[in-house]
Amino acid sequence: MASLPSLVFSVRRQQPQLVGPAKPTPQGFKHLSDIDDQQGFRFHIPVIQFYHNNPLMVGKDPVRVIKAALAEALVFYYPFAGRLREGPARKLMVDCTGEGVLFIEADADVRLDQFGDSIQPPCPCFEELLYDVPGSGGVLDSPLLLIQVTRLMCGGFILALRLNHTISDGPGLVQFMNAVAEISRGAQTPSVLPVWQREILNARVPPRVSCVHHEYGEEDDTPVRADDMTQGSFFFGPKELSAIRKLLPPHLHNSSTFEVLTAFLWRCRTIALQPDPNEEVRVLCIFNARAKNPLLPLPAGYYGNAFAFPAAFATAGKLCKNPLGYALDLVRKTKASMTGEYIRSVADLMVMKGRPVFKLVGTYIVSDVTRAGFREIDFGWGRAVYGGPAAASPEMISFFIPFKNSKGEDGIVAPVCLPRQAMERFRVEQERMIGEPMDMEGSITKKSPSIISSL
Template sequence: MAQQTITTPLTFTVRRHPTELIVPAKPTPRELKPLSDIDDQEGLRFHIPFFHIYKNNPKMGNKNPASVIREALAKALVFYYPFAGRLKEGPARKLMVDCSGQGALFIEAEADVTLKQFGVELQLPFPCREELLYDVPGSSGILDSPLLLIQVTRLLCGGFILAVRFNHTICDGYGYVQFMTSLSEMANGASTPSTLPVWQREFLCARDVPRVTCTHHEFDEVADANDKIYPLDDIEQRSFFFGPTQISALRRFVPTHLKGCTTFEVLTASLWRCRTIATQPNPEDDMRMMIIVNARSKFKPPIPIGYYGNAFGYPAAISKARDICNKPLGHALELVMKAKSEVTEEYMRSIADLMGRIYTTSNPS
């Protein structure tokens, strides 16, 4: 059992049990499953972490949450067996999952700290996230690395933190929620997920005759002529909560013809405007805001229920810095809403064709 004392304003010790590989509870198919051309684009080839925080639940009795989740994970992997495989790269850098059943990484740990000690509002970046989601050496690669890592850290108060890291090429946020819902159902005694997973990645592959029919500014190469791209190490991370009162205050600046905007849209436009003003760019600089749009509802026929692959676009709203800074909020808001509306079925098909063309052109072999 590894032990490490953390040095932060909140000091506590995390004890980790030996890392395990959790394999599906039953035999699963051994096969190669190609990813879609939306899945394997360069910008998604990374691992993304999530943290789920649970208070003590008296109904759990003496049950060890790590044991419950470990068993549930093995059951869930029977249905989501690609998560137990490893990525391989084929011709033209095309990614595919070798459904080898090697397993997902699992870590059980204990920390001598309570949720209350983290503070009144437990929010990212909270102390010691690296210890609450241990980066197992060799686990964070893209090829031939585990696609899923889970750490369950029990706390002195009886609560626990469930940390999950997954390879983004395998699923998007919507797909992640679907998987975690299945995991929760298994932990509560279900034998089958309420929504069965669907692979069918060919649904979002490039067409036989690729044709890029839309403009995709999100893939533009943007030169940093004014040294205004800030290294991540120079950016302070903080969390802010916007409740009904704050959203209502922002909406007072929304012009009449845009009153139908969503909370996401008005908040995105406000943050875009505030950040632009704060960075004091050259007034003639183009400022960009990338917007994540779930495209599942855009297809006819629709993407099958249960599809957990990447099915989102991230169009770019673009404006001159002087307009973002000097014009009312409605200017940025209108651009955000317009960018979102551009994500259609044809837009997604066009992205898939563009990705297929990029990889084929850069890897002619």
Template sequence: MTSLSSSPSLVFTVQRRQPELVAPATPTPHEVKLLSDIDDQEGLRFQIPFFHIYQHKPSMEGKDPVRVIRDALSRTLVFYYPFAGRIKEGHGRKLMVDCTGEGVLFIEADADVTLDQLRGSLQPPFPCSQELLYNVPGCDGIVNCPLLLIQVTRFKCGGFVFAIRVNHTMVDATGLVQFVSALTEMAQGAHQPSILPVWQRELLLARDPPQITCNHREYEQVPNTKEGTIISYENDMVQRSFFFGPTEIAFLRRLVPRHLGQCTRFELITACLWRCRTKALQLAPEDDVRMMCIVNARARFNPIIPLGYYGNVFVYPAAVASVGKLCENPFGYAVELIKKVKAEVTEEYVRSVADLMVIKGRPLFTTVGSCIVSNLTRFGLREADFGWGKALYAGVSQGGVGPAFHGVSFFMDYENEKGEEGVLFPIYLPSKAMERFEKELGDLFSGDLKSTFRSCIVSNLTRFGLREADFGWGKALYAGVSQGGAGPAFHGATYFMDYENEKGEEGVLFPIYLPSNAMERFEKELGDLLGGDFNNNQPTKSDETPMFMRSTL
């Protein structure tokens, strides 16, 4: 587990041109289109920003990403013309799109730095987010505002950032990826998107008459009667991002019982986040907490929602537990709750949500004691290619959904500085709670680490003559394993190998993995046993920060 804090120390300047409206390249229908009753719920009435970061590509020398993307945008809007309109609100808070063809906001910008200079800041929380996506005054509302805001910022190195802010009532993650994919195709010369957009929001309108047929604990109206909740720390909120790679996932998987062995990476990280966040907030044991998992329901319909549909087709069922039960039970308890609540999502569940919106006035989800997670790792955000290749980073620019609700975390594909692929997620917490959250994560992983080393395996490779393998260049100077352990799954494996040291002495070499403090004690034990006369090489840091690997002769 790695905590990533963007460095705010680098100061740079962005020169922006005046925002402009980009309209469809050819005339489009002027009509009014209803949003679905999933689209226009209160919990989706906000704008969400995404950043795509691209490095310089020599073969694109002379091509201007601003011009390429602006031109592609106008042609893409011919197919996605509702985005060029404006949302209106009708009777019963019903939202609809007036397809006026006015256009979407576009900003051209230049930064006086290189991407390498920003390398440590290219993940949430972006300290430069306001520079890379300017909040045009009067354009961040839901009704009568542009539905898309795009800024393309060129960097001195030839790289650029494509930043997009979208009205969430129009699209979910699937829909946004579909739109951006269409935009990249048009940027690379296509005459139309490979997947044509489908509106058909009537598919998810409430039934007549509406009827709530499922239990929706995500919409329970819970009064905020407690002091010291996140809301009361509005001016003391901090945001950090955390990276879970293969090692962390392997650790978490060992914490669950056998019957949960097939749980997903998402379920493991979500359970970990929920428990550690709850402990960090120091809530009363009798309080209920909710973990709402966003579930894409497209494939749960019969027939399935048509390919090309870009509206919202997700729900966020809530796993509910008391603070005491969540924190005192084993880790598998949280995983099981999350698996169970995800499995509840059916076509009927989604239709019940749509009906609830009409019956109860399109309420906001429960915010008290709640956390929401959205898994963006399956959408291939980084694959969006305007001609400059795969994005270095693609995902949200921050956690939360602005000042309305801080308890949303997005899981995104990420490659860390070691080249490891894993999951990055930002989280908002009050500053003291963030300190406790990091400590809880550290304690969780170090505790699991201790249990890992209760077992040890040794393999004697000295009798196999590994060094005798001769390709014509003679005997090998060294032949054997490249490291101890057995990858992230198990560190307690040690291999004995023939070795000749610098003095010309033949002996046995064996690598060993241990936590750093345990390694110091191990060396002391060897020293005490052998009178302090033993030889070990310099420590080699392993991929896990608290670990060292040494070889001893």
């Protein structure tokens, strides 16, 4: 995506509209779970999907098809058409008003091939592809979804959206988008029916914090942001991952790709940022709780937030001076701690401590979306060319995204956001460890960092 920073095009947008359910839906209030409504989820997450033209869909308008299917899907997922309210003790609930989600129809004077032969984040044109409707970005009393579908000159299109994170996580969003996609292709009902049941992830009565939670703090410690932040994406294919594994002792060779890559990036990033050697640094590993677990029986179709962030931590000095295996051991132990009991303990902590905030200073967050299914969402035009997060946002998050590079190699791309000089040190450290130049593309300057202070 190296050509993207110089790509210039114009977008003609229609007036934003509210799309509500196609049929009357239940009214009333639905409480979010104690996992959903924690302080750290009170922000919006951006996603973008790129689609080729499909000759079999000649005469079909993706805007009209998706808009109509969205209205039908909201009959099943009607809480998305409501608005968040805050009750006693800042408890969040959905007021199922049926007001609808924001939808924007747009046209761009650009072809899909002009985005390059390996589309990946960061997307410097994202502001054009998802217009920030004034007043739409609040957590309370605002639309829970903002969607823009942009037709391209070649017949392809781009779907970009922004989701209020408290209502759903990545797998829940994919479930909803697949429902829209299935209806776009002619289905009458989604193949997976939505399940609310947020009470499953409420605190126990009485609550009891049974695990240690290094990811949360007592007060906001938002770090000072540099004014020269840059974003870049780094590709890890079989060759790069093999080179990293060669740095590990034999007893760690059976580690998963997620564990290895998380440890590698955490260590390289810490070296690049050059913190005080005595400062505690941590990596928060996002683990999905949907896997079958007798302690946490989540039903199929559950689309609320169902994950936790157990933290691996060390002093910066120990992390940087020790070999990669040291960081990997910490990550593996952290992953092993993620059980049904752990996420129940998080819910109890939210109630007992008044929804404590995440520790931010010295924190790096990693989320694996390689199996989330964004690329498989098919509105009738086929799989997405690229589907998933639009960037490393907020700035301390990296997503692991499935990717095929310009050489046709399958692998993982990881967007990273750092101050400019730290980004160069980050690249150099990776190349030193791997032993060859890294494939870094799409670097852009962020003049006004937009970190969400609550995460």
